[in-house]
Structures are given as structure tokens and as C-alpha cells.
Amino acid sequence: MSATPTDRRTQALALLEWLEPGAPERVAENLDGFHGDATEILLGFAFTDVVAREGIPLKAREMLTIAMLAAMGTAPGQLEFHMRAALNTGVTREEIVEIVLQVAVYAGIPASMNAITAAKSAFTSV
Amino acid sequence: MSATPTDRRTQALALLEWLEPGAPERVAENLDGFHGDATEILLGFAFTDVVAREGIPLKAREMLTIAMLAAMGTAPGQLEFHMRAALNTGVTREEIVEIVLQVAVYAGIPASMNAITAAKSAFTSV
Amino acid sequence: MSATPTDRRTQALALLEWLEPGAPERVAENLDGFHGDATEILLGFAFTDVVAREGIPLKAREMLTIAMLAAMGTAPGQLEFHMRAALNTGVTREEIVEIVLQVAVYAGIPASMNAITAAKSAFTSV
Amino acid sequence: MSATPTDRRTQALALLEWLEPGAPERVAENLDGFHGDATEILLGFAFTDVVAREGIPLKAREMLTIAMLAAMGTAPGQLEFHMRAALNTGVTREEIVEIVLQVAVYAGIPASMNAITAAKSAFTSV
């Protein structure tokens, strides 16, 4: 975290590459087209500051992320991205099924149904 | 799931006892005072139908639950309960810290701050 | 709706009296202490413009209101108020029980548990 | 509720047929393609355990459902489905209009505007 802004951005994109190979180019281009600091601030916080921390393995972090995004229900695009990222970091389809069913308990059946849509899409693309 | 309603209720309360020893009496009394079917329907769905399923260990399920409740931010009482349940099922304080920091990424700093309050309360009571 | 602001405020408070006898004084004092227009704008919209409309009886409107507030989970005080208002406008305890169980389907078990707390409080006070 | 899993699934799909003729095949195929237990767990809870209960007629339950989904705003697909289901179970267009206007009071104008989109789509398709 004492990294320069350039390091912080680089580290964030390196972690993003683990979540989905090829994603860093697309995501950075999208954010750079908005503002030159957006990649470092948003992805630097998300990935360099937090997700890259030790204490919980990346696979478990992706399980938490899809649970949160599915429960909140306000970011369907990111939910589908993290469904793929979960598979890419070693989460099994069986585990995703269980997470999605558990979403129904805490956030309701429609939230779970939406997560099923995202999961099925990820299952066919990864 | 082919259990009689009585079995379904009994199994739900048995799992609740794992989450927090002594909780079943208190929770069932609360729900029975509302309606005689509430314990079976609500806890039967939550615990007998879903949380008791194999595929994800109970410890990991509690990690997911506190992430979802913290991200949603609408059930502070249940969040604190599941912080204690997480500790009771083997989640470490370090893991709870990491989950709470990750909540900041996906649901914002205030959601994370509220989860810190819940976690600190659980840390002192378990 | 072609009423003067004074009429609009008066009509809103008259409907509020149906929801809970004695509430208009308390609520208007609270809002007047914030800004002199708040009662007319907020309650005038809520009650004079919308809830007083024909097409759905007041009892059914209160059922809808407690369902929405319970599902959203962000206004526990108003949820408890409208639990009492529901009882005051003819909603039965059995109907409230059913609404609260249905909340679990669409918004999850914690939302339903919080609604149980509000309902039980209303049951003892009305 | 002492039904076997097969009965519970069958009963859920039978109620779904009342909500929208032809929907059970489509919905069950979607859920079966995710996991063999999903139909029973999700629809069994929603429809067999809760919505099929007595105490509130199905028509009133659909009014509550569209109010909740519109207020939450996180499941536009299900909102439109339940707009159609409301019409199919006897809710009138006038009642849907009133519900949608009441959503504005409790969840804001944008939530109501989104519900108008869903309602208009249902009005043209049922």
C-alpha cells in the first residue's frame, strides 16, 4: 500500500487477470475512457487494498463476492463477471449452486432466481 | 425434506443450536408467539432445506451469511447473531476482519463500518 | 388535488387520524419542527394525493404498505406504525401473519423476522 | 408440508400454472437446468409453503407481491411476470394502477416509473 499510483494500478490489473484472463485490457480501457484515475482508485481499492490481502484465499473471496452481489441485486453485470471469476479461481459449480440457494434464504427467492440466470450464463461461457 | 413438519422444525432448531448454543429456545419462543407455523416455515426453509445441505461446510456458509447481511445492511440484529454464529462454527476473527473489509469494496464504507460494530460486539460476547 | 396547500395538509392529517387516532398532532409537530412545508409536501403527497384515492380500499392499502416497508427493511419505525395502522383500518392479525410470511419469499428470512418483531409490538399496543 | 419432495414440487408447479398458464414447463426447465433440487426448494418454499396458504386469497397475495417487487426494484423480470400473474388471478388494471402509484409514496418516483413500464408491458400481453 506504499506503492506508487502506478504500482497500485498495475497490481490491481494483475489480480484482475487472475479473475478473468484478458479482462484487464477491457476493464482498464473502459475506466480510462472515463477518467485517468478511475482504474487506480476503484480497482486499486478493490483489488490491491482489499482482495489481494492475505487471511482469506482468493477462491473464498470470490464466493463471498458472488453472495454479496446476488443478495444486493443491483449489479447483474458484475454478478455474472464474478460467477466466471469464481469458476476461474477454483470455486466449483456445486459450490456456486449452494451459494445461490443460500441467497434465497437471506435475500429472497427473486434474488436467487436472478443469480441462477447469472450462474447458468457463466457455466456456459467458462 | 420428506420430513413431517415436526421433523422439519426439529432439524432446523438442531442446526440453530450449532450456530449458538441456547438460541433454539429463545428463537422458537419468539416465533411461536407470532404464529405456530412460523418456526417450521421460516427456520425450516433456512436451516433444514438450505443451510443443512452438503456441498459447502457450515463454517463457509456462515462466512457467506455475514457477508450478505453486512452488504444488505437491513438486519443489524441478525448480522450480530451470525457474527457470533460464525465464531461458533469455526470462523476466525482474522477471517471476519477480512470479510468486513471486503464488504467495503462491494457495498461501501458505511456498510463495512456497521459490520465492524457488529463484529466487535460479537468478539466481546463469544 | 386542486386544494390549497392548507386544504392539502388538512386532508392528509385527517387520513392520518384514521390510521392512528392521535397521530396527526405528534407527526405534524415533528414535521413542523423541521420545516413549515414538510407536512404538506410529504404527507400531502402520501395521503392526499395517493392513499386517499379510490380504487383500492384503505385496508388493502395498509396491507400493501406493510409488505413494502417490510421488504425494503429500511424504515423499522414506520413499519411498526403501519402495523398498528393496518390493525386500525381492519386488517386482521391473521392477515398480518400471512403478509409477514410472504415477505420471507420475496425479501428473505431476515426481513420477515424483522417484520415479526414489528408485528408483535403492534399486536400488544393496539 | 408433510408432502414428499415430489409432492412439494408438484404442488408448487400447480400453483404456478394458476399464476400464468404454461409457465410451469418453462420455469421448471430453467431451474432443473441449474440443479435438480432448485424447483422444489425455491418454488416449494415460495408457493407450496407460503403462497398456497389460506388466510389471504391468491389475488391479494399477487397485489402484495407486485408492491414488494416494485418497491425493492431489484427483480424487473419477476415484477413483470407478477404483473401478468396479478391480472391472471383477478387483479384489475385499475388496482394495479393504484398499487403502482402507492409504490411512489414508499419507494420513490423512479421505483414507480419502473413499475409503470412493467405494468404497461403486462397490460399488452395478457
Added chain:
Amino acid sequence: MSATPTDRRTQALALLEWLEPGAPERVAENLDGFHGDATEILLGFAFTDVVAREGIPLKAREMLTIAMLAAMGTAPGQLEFHMRAALNTGVTREEIVEIVLQVAVYAGIPASMNAITAAKSAFTSV
């Protein structure tokens, strides 16, 4: 606010014309196709009763609106509309960038990312 319903509707649509030239026809046609009172009740409350008030300039109100809609995350269509309306009422692109980054602090990175999508779309169309 002592306006007749017709005045209230007219004033709301006049303000909407400031937010996006040409929008009143499209929005009123959409709402009139739902119910003849919808424009007056929904837009009359939003624009005539509240947004047209003095105390905060229209430009600052649009900044608040895009912050709220981005943080709530449940009305992506209205968020994009108000991104354009913000530009039309004098909010600069730099200010929108700052608002969107601040959304990340209070509502999380995915909410901010969705707001970036809406902002970029508005930037190309206004």
C-alpha cells in the same frame, strides 16, 4: 402548490423541458398511456412540489439526484436520463466524474462502475 391539477402538470413538464429538451412529450405520453393522473401525481410531486423549490439551484439538485440514483442502483434508465439532465443544467463532466467516484465510497465499487456506464453514455449523447 395551490395550483390546479392542470397547472401542476404543466409546471412539472416545463421543468422537465429544462432537464432534457423534448423529454416532456415522450414522458407525458408514456405516463398518460398508463393513467391520466400519473403525470400530475408523479411528476407534479417530483418537479412542481420539490425540485422547482428554491433553496438549492437546479444544477445542484441534479448532482444530488445522480448521486442518489447511482447509490440506490435500482433505476439505471433514470440514472442515465439524469446524467444527461445534469449536463443540460450546467453540471460539468469533471463534476460528474467526482460524484461517480464518491458513489464508490458510500455505495461500493459496483455501484460506481454502473454509474460510469451511465455517465459515459450520457457524455456521448449530450
Added chain:
Amino acid sequence: MSATPTDRRTQALALLEWLEPGAPERVAENLDGFHGDATEILLGFAFTDVVAREGIPLKAREMLTIAMLAAMGTAPGQLEFHMRAALNTGVTREEIVEIVLQVAVYAGIPASMNAITAAKSAFTSV
């Protein structure tokens, strides 16, 4: 942002002192009692990375923050804190009144009523 972690923490607490004199000690003690990195990660992101940026004055940022927190409705404690911080950074009571009324438009009357409670509390304490 090329600051060391120590600098980033220090800068965040310095900005917090502007929001509410005396707050840094209390907030840092709270966060330090949770984890030694929490102050830097959470407040460093919120204040050093984002809120301290140029492009929008601090006063306008606090207006945005109370609008977002009021609309989300999930952090009543932080909402009241930022009501005080808004006053401390030059937002007038009249402006807060207008923001709170505008919250009703986009997030509903209950969200606005809760914000009135927070505002009135801040008005008496600052």
C-alpha cells in the same frame, strides 16, 4: 496517493477533523480496536483517495453524502454524523431541508422522514 500507509491514514484523519472536530480520535480508536489496517484502508479510501480530491468542494461533497446515505437508508448513524459534518463544512440548514425533501422524490417518504429525524438531531447538536 503515492503516500505511505502512514501518510494516507494521517491525511484521512486530518480531513475527518474538518468534518467534525474531535472525531478522528474517536473513529480511529474504534477502527484500531477492530484491526490495525482498518483506519488506513477504509478512511484512506474514503477521505484521502476520494473526498479530498479537487473538482467538487467539500461542502458540496457533504451534500451528496447525506443525499446518498438518506436514500440508501441503511446507515442511520453515519447519516446523522454527516448531517453534522454538512453543517460543519458550510451547508446551511435550509439546504439540508431541501436535500431531505428531494430524498422523498427519489427514495420515498419513509426515507425522507428518517432523514428528518437525523437532521433534527444534528440541528440541536451542532
